[in-house]
Amino acid sequence: MKHFGTLYWYELKKLLKRKLAWIMVLVITAFMAYTARPVSNSGGANFSLTDWTGNTINKYVSVAEQRERISEGQQSINGQVMDERFFENVREASNGNGLYIIKEHLEQESYFYLVDSSYYDPYDMIAYQAELDPAETSAEDFYRNRQETIERQYGGRTDREIAYWQNMEAQVEKPFVYRYISGYQDVLADIFGLSNVIPLVAAVCLCGVFSEEKRTRADALILSSSQGRFPQYLAKVLAGITVILAATLLVIGADATAVLLTQGWDGFDAALQLKNLNSSLPISIGQAMLIMLGLLLLYGLLCGGVTMLFSAFTQNTVAALAAPVLLMICQAWLRLDVQAAEYLPNQLFNTIPSLHNRNLVNLFGRYLNNLQFGFVLYGGLAVVLLALCWLGWRRSAKGI
Amino acid sequence: MKNFGTLFGYELKKLLKRKLNWVVVLLITGVCIVGVVQAGNSGGFWIEDTDEQGNPVTSVISGQEIRTAKLNAMGTLNGQVMDDAFFQQMLEQVPEFDNPYEMLKYFYHVDSTYLNVHTMVEGLMTDRDTFTAEKFYATNQEYTQLYMDASGLSHAEKEYWTEQMEQIETPYVYRHPWPGASELVDYFSILRVVLPVVVAVCLCMIFSEDHRTKADAIVFATQESRAPLYLAKVLAGVTEAALATTFVVGGTVAAHLAVWGVQGFDAHVQFYDSLCPRPITVGQMLLPMLLILALYTFICGAFTMLISALTHNAIIALAIPAVLAELLNQWHPSARGWLGYLPEKLTGWNGPVNLHLVKIFGVYLDNFQFGSLLYVAIAVLLFALCWLCWQRSAAGRA
Numbered sequence: 001m002k003h004f005g006t007l008y009w010y011e012l013k014k015l016l017k018r019k020l021a022w023i024m025v026l027v028i029t030a031f032m033a034y035t036a037r038p039v040s041n042s043g044g045a046n047f048s049l050t051d052w053t054g055n056t057i058n059k060y061v062s063v064a065e066q067r068e069r070i071s072e073g074q075q076s077i078n079g080q081v082m083d084e085r086f087f088e089n090v091r092e093a094s095n096g097n098g099l100y101i102i103k104e105h106l107e108q109e110s111y112f113y114l115v116d117s118s119y120y121d122p123y124d125m126i127a128y129q130a131e132l133d134p135a136e137t138s139a140e141d142f143y144r145n146r147q148e149t150i151e152r153q154y155g156g157r158t159d160r161e162i163a164y165w166q167n168m169e170a171q172v173e174k175p176f177v178y179r180y181i182s183g184y185q186d187v188l189a190d191i192f193g194l195s196n197v198i199p200l201v202a203a204v205c206l207c208g209v210f211s212e213e214k215r216t217r218a219d220a221l222i223l224s225s226s227q228g229r230f231p232q233y234l235a236k237v238l239a240g241i242t243v244i245l246a247a248t249l250l251v252i253g254a255d256a257t258a259v260l261l262t263q264g265w266d267g268f269d270a271a272l273q274l275k276n277l278n279s280s281l282p283i284s285i286g287q288a289m290l291i292m293l294g295l296l297l298l299y300g301l302l303c304g305g306v307t308m309l310f311s312a313f314t315q316n317t318v319a320a321l322a323a324p325v326l327l328m329i330c331q332a333w334l335r336l337d338v339q340a341a342e343y344l345p346n347q348l349f350n351t352i353p354s355l356h357n358r359n360l361v362n363l364f365g366r367y368l369n370n371l372q373f374g375f376v377l378y379g380g381l382a383v384v385l386l387a388l389c390w391l392g393w394r395r396s397a398k399g400i
Numbered sequence: 401m402k403n404f405g406t407l408f409g410y411e412l413k414k415l416l417k418r419k420l421n422w423v424v425v426l427l428i429t430g431v432c433i434v435g436v437v438q439a440g441n442s443g444g445f446w447i448e449d450t451d452e453q454g455n456p457v458t459s460v461i462s463g464q465e466i467r468t469a470k471l472n473a474m475g476t477l478n479g480q481v482m483d484d485a486f487f488q489q490m491l492e493q494v495p496e497f498d499n500p501y502e503m504l505k506y507f508y509h510v511d512s513t514y515l516n517v518h519t520m521v522e523g524l525m526t527d528r529d530t531f532t533a534e535k536f537y538a539t540n541q542e543y544t545q546l547y548m549d550a551s552g553l554s555h556a557e558k559e560y561w562t563e564q565m566e567q568i569e570t571p572y573v574y575r576h577p578w579p580g581a582s583e584l585v586d587y588f589s590i591l592r593v594v595l596p597v598v599v600a601v602c603l604c605m606i607f608s609e610d611h612r613t614k615a616d617a618i619v620f621a622t623q624e625s626r627a628p629l630y631l632a633k634v635l636a637g638v639t640e641a642a643l644a645t646t647f648v649v650g651g652t653v654a655a656h657l658a659v660w661g662v663q664g665f666d667a668h669v670q671f672y673d674s675l676c677p678r679p680i681t682v683g684q685m686l687l688p689m690l691l692i693l694a695l696y697t698f699i700c701g702a703f704t705m706l707i708s709a710l711t712h713n714a715i716i717a718l719a720i721p722a723v724l725a726e727l728l729n730q731w732h733p734s735a736r737g738w739l740g741y742l743p744e745k746l747t748g749w750n751g752p753v754n755l756h757l758v759k760i761f762g763v764y765l766d767n768f769q770f771g772s773l774l775y776v777a778i779a780v781l782l783f784a785l786c787w788l789c790w791q792r793s794a795a796g797r798a
Binding site: 020024027028031035045046130131148149152153155193196197200203204207208316317318319321322325326329330332334 | 420424427428431435438448449457458499500501546550590593594597598600601604605714715716718719720722723726727729730731732
C-alpha cells in the first residue's frame with residue numbers, strides 16, 4: 001500500500017478532469033437552485049366577501065399574491081403559543097371576526113385573502129383534519145383530535161412498538177409554539193426532486209471509473225502486477241466516493257441554500273409537528289431537514305456504488321451510465337405493498353409520509369424507526385456494492 | 401441513391417445488433433408492465449374509523465377494493481339521460497355524508513354505482529335539497545366560463561370554445577369513462593423521462609461509432625454517398641426510436657387495458673373532466689396525447705443523433721439527453737404561452753384543459769394540433785442540423 005496517496009490523487013484527478021461530469025453537475029446544480037425559488041404560478045381566483053351592512057368586496061387574487069398574504073400572516077403570528085387563546089383567535093378569524101357574513105369555506109378563504117391573513121396557516125392546518133371545523137375548534141379539540149389520530153395509528157402494532165411511540169410522543173412539547181417555517185418546509189418539499197437527480201449525478205460522474213481503462217486499453221498495463229490491484233481498486237473506489245459525495249453535497253447544498261435565502265432561515269428549532277401534525281418524532285423541523293439531507297448524501301453514495309458496480313462488471317461506460325439511471329427511474333414507480341418498499345427512494349424521500357411513518361425495525365433487540373433504519377440500510381448497501389466492485393475488477397484482471 | 405435499401409438495412413442491422421439496446425428496451429417494457437399491474441392494486445386510502453367498542457382505529461380501503469369498485473361501476477348507468485330524474489335517483493340512493501371518510505367507505509365498500517357522477521357534481525352541489533339538472537348544467541357552464549377567464553383567453557379564443565361547447569348535446573347521455581384514463585395520464589410523467597433515456601441508449605452511437613472504429617475514413621471516401629448514408633442512418637435511427645416507443649408505450653397501454661378493461665373510450669370527455677369544453681371522447685383525448693409522446697421521443701432521438709454527430713462521443717450523446725429529460729420533467733412552470741407546449745403540459749393532466757389557441761393562415765389550432773406540428777418541425781430542424789454536423793465531420797475527413 002505504498003504510495004497509496006499518489007494513486008488516490010491520480011484517480012481523483014482523472015475523475016475531476018472529466019469536463020462532461022463538471023458541466024452536467026453544474027447544470028443540474030444551477031437548475032435545482034433556479035427551480036428552488038418560489039414558482040411564479042400564473043392564475044389565481046376570485047374572492048368575494050360581504051359584510052353585515054351589505055357591502056361586498058370582490059377581488060381577483062393571483063397565486064403570487066395569495067402566497068404573499070399567507071407568508072405575511074405566518075410572520076405576524078410567529079412565536080405565539082398554540083394555546084386556547086390562539087385557537088380563539090383562529091375561531092374568530094374563521095368567522096370573519098363577526099364583521100362579515102361567513103357561511104362557506106370559500107368565504108373563510110376570502111376573509112383571509114381580502115381582510116386579514118394572520119391566522120390562515122393554523123386555519124388551514126385545522127381544516128385539513130377531516131373531523132375538525134376551524135370555526136369551532138378549541139385547543140382541547142385540536143390536541144385531542146391529534147391524540148386520537150395517533151392512537152388510531154397504533155392499531156396492529158405490538159405493545160413494545162406502541163411503548164416506543166408513546167415514549168417518543170411524550171418528548172414532543174405541547175402546546176406547540178407557532179413558528180414561520182416556510183424555508184425548511186420548502187427544503188423538505190424539494191427532497192423528493194433532489195432524490196430524482198442524484199442518480200444522474202452519480203452516473204455522469206462515475207460511469208467511467210472502472211471501464212475507461214478498458215476503452216483506452218490502459219488496463220493491460222495497470223493490471224499487469226497482481227500486487228497493485230487491490231490498492232488500485234481502493235484508490236478508485238475512494239476517489240469515486242470523494243467525487244460523488246462532493247457532487248451530491250454541491251447539488252443539495254445549492255438547492256437548500258437557494259430556498260433558505262429566498263424563504264428565510266428562521267424556524268430551525270420549530271416543532272416538526274407544525275408541518276407533519278401527526279408525527280411523534282421529537283425533533284425540530286431543522287433537524288428533520290438535516291436528517292433528510294444526510295439520507296440524500298448516503299443515497300448519493302449508494303447510487304455511486306451502483307454506477308461503479310456496473311462500470312466494473314460490464315467494462316462498458318455507456319452501460320454504466322444508462323443502467324443506474326434506468327434502474328433509479330424504474331424504482332420511482334414501483335408500488336409494492338410490503339413494508340420493505342418504504343425504503344425505496346420513491347417512498348423514503350417523500351417527506352410527508354416518511355416523517356410520520358410508524359413502522360419500526362427490530363435490529364438486534366433495538367427498535368429503529370424508518371429514518372434510522374434508512375441510514376443503516378443505505379449505508380450497508382453502499383458498502384456491499386462497493387465491495388462487490390472488487391469482484392468485477394478482479395474478474396477483468398483475470399481476463400487480462 | 402442506388403442500393404439505398406441495402407444501406408438502410410445495414411445501418412438498421414447495426415442498431416438492432418446492439419445487445420444493450422434490446423436489454424434496455426425489453427427491461428423497461430417489462431418494468432412498465434409490472435409497474436402498471438402493481439399500481440392497479442396498490443395504494444388506497446387510510447381512513448379514520450371507530451371499532452365496535454367505539455375505540456378510534458385506522459382502517460384501509462385497499463387499492464384492489466378501489467379498482468374493483470371502479471370496474472363494478474362500469475356500464476351500470478350507461479345510456480341514462482342526465483336529467484332531473486337521474487339526479488333525483490342519485491340523491492335518493494347516495495346518503496349525505498358527514499365527513500370524507502364516510503363517503504369513501506360508502507363508495508368503495510357499499511355501492512360504487514354513482515361514484516363518478518357524485519365526483520362530477522360534488523363541487524357544484526352546494527345545496528342537496530335544491531340541486532337540479534338545470535343547476536348542474538348552468539353551474540358547469542358558469543365554471544367553464546370562469547375557468548376561461550382565469551386562463552386569460554382572448555375574446556376570439558372564448559368564442560371558439562363556446563362554439564365547440566355548443567356541439568356538446570345537453571342533457572348528457574351518461575357513459576362511464578374509461579377508469580384507467582387518470583392512471584394512464586399519470587403514467588405519461590414516467591414515460592416522459594424513460595423514453596428519452598431509452599432512445600438515447602439506442603442511438604447514442606449512431607454517428608460516433610464510425611469515428612471510434614475509424615471506419616469513417618472509408619465511409620467518407622466518396623462525396624456522392626454522403627447524403628444517402630446520412631439518410632440511411634437517420635431513417636434507421638427513426639425506425640429504432642419508433643420500435644422502442646412501440647415496445648415501451650405499447651406495453652404500458654396494453655397493461656393499462658388489461659388492468660382497467662377496454663370499455664369507456666367512447667364516453668364524452670366531460671365525464672372525465674367536467675371543465676373540459678372539447679366535444680370529444682375519452683379515447684379522442686388520449687390519442688393525441690400518445691401521438692405527442694411519440695413525437696417527443698423522436699425529438700429526443702434526433703437530439704441524441706445531433707449530439708452524437710457533433711461530439712463523436714457516445715457518452716456525451718447519452719448523458720446530455722438523459723440529464724435534460726430529467727431536468728425538464730422536474731421543471732413545473734405555468735402553462736402560459738410557449739411553455740404550454742412543453743411535453744409535461746401537453747401530455748399531463750392539464751393538456752386537455754389548456755384552451756389557448758394558435759391561429760395559422762386563418763385557422764385556429766388547439767394545443768394538441770399545434771403541439772404536434774411544432775414537435776414535427778423541431779424534429780425536422782434537429783435532423784437538418786444533424787446533416788450539417790455530419791457534413792462538417794465529412795469535410796474534416798475528406
